Every structure is written in structure tokens, then in C-alpha cells.
Amino acid sequence: MTGDDGNTQMTEPAKAPPVTDALRAQAKANPGTWVYAIDPGFDPAGTVPPHGIVGAWQSDAQGELGEEFTPNPDYLPTPQARGWAEPSSPLERVLQLVLCGYLPNARLAEEFAASTVFTYGRPGDGIFLAPAQDGGRLAYAFTDADKAAASGSSDHQALTGADLAAALPEGVRIAVNPGAHVSAIVLPSAVLRS
Structure with a gap:
């Protein structure tokens, strides 16, 4: 749900x-x-x-x-x-607990805002946005550098989740650990309210 x-x-x-x-x-x-x-x-x-x-x-x-x-x-x-594998970061631990129903959804947005995440793009070049199946756009964010590197791109940058959310254009959502078994979509507005 x-x-x-x-x-x-x-x-x-x-x-x-x-x-x-x-x-x-x-x-x-x-x-x-x-x-x-x-x-x-x-x-x-x-x-x-x-x-x-x-x-x-x-x-x-x-x-x-x-x-x-x-x-x-x-x-x-x-x-x-x-x-599921042992989480590699506090953010991934919160992600797992939210997906299992042990923590409320809002807790993921809070932890995401405070955590360092890894996203596609080089500093100064902007953040890569991918098309979503529903016609929208997604920014990819990974909970650790190894997951970002394993996703197939060596061009990634580290920034806080709050900074990522603030940098995104209107209507773009954040895919946390896209393609992984343990993943979620986070709305930048929820991150910025945290």
C-alpha cells in the first residue's frame, strides 16, 4: 500500500x-x-x-x-x-523497518532528510532525472556509495537528502535504491517537511 x-x-x-x-x-x-x-x-x-x-x-x-x-x-x-541483507546505513535500516510496518512512513522522510545519499550526476552538472512509468520523473538516491556504484554509473555525488529534495523541480519524486529489492518512492515535499 x-x-x-x-x-x-x-x-x-x-x-x-x-x-x-x-x-x-x-x-x-x-x-x-x-x-x-x-x-x-x-x-x-x-x-x-x-x-x-x-x-x-x-x-x-x-x-x-x-x-x-x-x-x-x-x-x-x-x-x-x-x-534482507543487514542494512549498510541508518537510512537503509529505517527504510527496511518502514517497509516491514515497524515504523511509520513519515520516519523514512525524516531519516532521508538527515542522511547522506548518493545520486547520479557530477557536482555542478545537475541531478540525473529518469522517466517514471506513470509519465512523471524520478531522481535516484542510494543509501550508500556501493549501491550507487553497483547501479551501473560511476558518476554519482553525495549530498544530504534534504539538499536533494530542495534541488528537484516540481513534480519529481525520489526513488530510494531503485532496482533493489528493498526500495521506495519518497516525495520531496515530505522530506522538506521533516
């Missing part, structure tokens, strides 16, 4: 995780109870919020796990559960 500031959150239904030896041992030790699958972003021995529980199986009187997995409708998969 797209928020008011142009960011996109990803949601997906919880799937039954594989049954591990640890889950079987937990069922044996606690017959007739629920055995919970915990998102890998949380320590199962620590305090796990309700949205960190993937779902559960009920164990029978002999401590065997039932076949039926009950998904948690309030589960929010973490970046770790989604298999």
Missing part, C-alpha cells in the same frame, strides 16, 4: 515455518500447550511482542506437534524473516 508520503509498505501472509528439533523439544516438554514460532528478528528466550509471533501449533497430550499451523493475523515479518 502507498502512504500519504509516497512510501510503500509490504505485507504478506504468515506461512508455516519449518518444524525444527527445538520446536519438537518444546512440544515434548509442554504437552497439551501451544508451541509458538517466533520471527528470527526476535530472541525467543526474551520478550517477544505479539506481532513477532509467526503463529503456533498445538501439541497433543503426548507432546507431539499437531499438523495444523495457526498463523498469527497480527504478525509483521522483520527484515531478517524476509531474508
